[in-house]
Amino acid sequence: MVPPTDALYLHDASLQTLTTEIVSYQPVSSLPENERSLIKAADPEVSAITMRQTILYPQGGGQPSDTGSIALVDKEPAFTVSLVRKTEDGRILHFGKSAGGIIPFVEGQSVIQRVDGAKRNYHSRLHTGGHVVGLAMQLLFPEMKKVKANHFPKEACMEYEGLLYNEQNPLIQAKVDELVQQDLPILISWVEDGSDLEGRGALRDGPIRVASIGGLDQNPCGGTHVLTTSLVGPITIRKISRQKGISRVSYEVPVIL
Ligand SMILES: [Zn+2]
Incomplete structure (x- = not known):
């Protein structure tokens, strides 16, 4: 079983960037139905990323989702995160698209998360x-x-x-x-x-x-x-x-x- 995502925003809401590791990266169409339904009307280019930890807040408790980005260390362009949602088993899915071509994220890769601080x-x-x-x-x-x-x-x-x-x-x-x-x-x-x-x-x-x-x-x-x-x-x-x-x-x- 895949472990839940470590939700760092619960302990320090001031974190605006974080280096962490990719756990999974897949198109929304390949997610199980209950997870696919967490994002409405996703276009085919939208993918979902999970990482070991996250500083991005998933929609819930009456508070909207954060937005932000995920990039390979020292590389642009980034994957733009438009929606963050939590699954029933505590994994946090980051939905979004790659800016300028597909980024080949693979399990274990180091990535940098950034949260849209003003929002x-x-x-x-x-x-x-x-x-x-x-x-x-x-x-x-x-x-x-x-x-x-x-x-x-x-x-x-x-x-x-x-x-x-x-x-x-x-x-x-x-x-x-x-x-x-x-x-x-x-x-x-x-x-x-x-x-x-x-x-x-x-x-x-x-x-x-x-x-x-x-x-x-x-x-x-x-x-x-x-x-x-x-x-x-x-x-x-x-x-x-x-x-x-x-x-x-x-x-x-x-x-x-
Ligand atoms: Zn509160």
């Missing part, structure tokens, strides 16, 4: 902004249960059971502003037994990664974060909407700080 920073700020909104909500409305989080550009929101209205927007905005201004650290820890953590992750095997804003909350989370709340930049609560008893708090952060 990663934006995604990390958007994702961390979701934690800030979540903490503001927890402090203001501790009885409301979080049901969903989305940290995609233009769609970012946190959803809760129960009813919230636009009149509450200034209150949430003020609490979010306060948390950003306090420049609280984003703390990452690993817990062996996550059964007391609310809702998510409790049934997963192995240690669970937990993100906390200044020790004030505890969220099982596999995403990438900025180091402190002020690095998110100003968070805007865009609107509050309701559907079938669920309230959605939509937010955004600046694309560039």
Whole structure:
């Protein structure tokens, strides 16, 4: 059995380049159906690469995929990574195309990964902004249960059971502003037994990664974060909407700080 990919972004989200080894390189058409379906409408030139380790974040947990490149050491052009996805058995597939001809990647070859740093920073700020909104909500409305989080550009929101209205927007905005201004650290820890953590992750095997804003909350989370709340930049609560008893708090952060 092929071992899972070592997901280095979980331990150091600041890594922007990495030298690692090719494990597999194949056209998408030769992947098993369940893996082929991880990329929609791939054209025939798209291939999938797995490596021993990766610094590229695979889409999941409400956070979009990183983009980047993979190149043979000292060689251009590179393979452009347009989508990263994780398989059920923990391998991380890097989908993309070679720029200017096919690169003959083979197993064991050394390659250099690069992550698109500007996009990663934006995604990390958007994702961390979701934690800030979540903490503001927890402090203001501790009885409301979080049901969903989305940290995609233009769609970012946190959803809760129960009813919230636009009149509450200034209150949430003020609490979010306060948390950003306090420049609280984003703390990452690993817990062996996550059964007391609310809702998510409790049934997963192995240690669970937990993100906390200044020790004030505890969220099982596999995403990438900025180091402190002020690095998110100003968070805007865009609107509050309701559907079938669920309230959605939509937010955004600046694309560039
Ligand atoms: Zn997180």
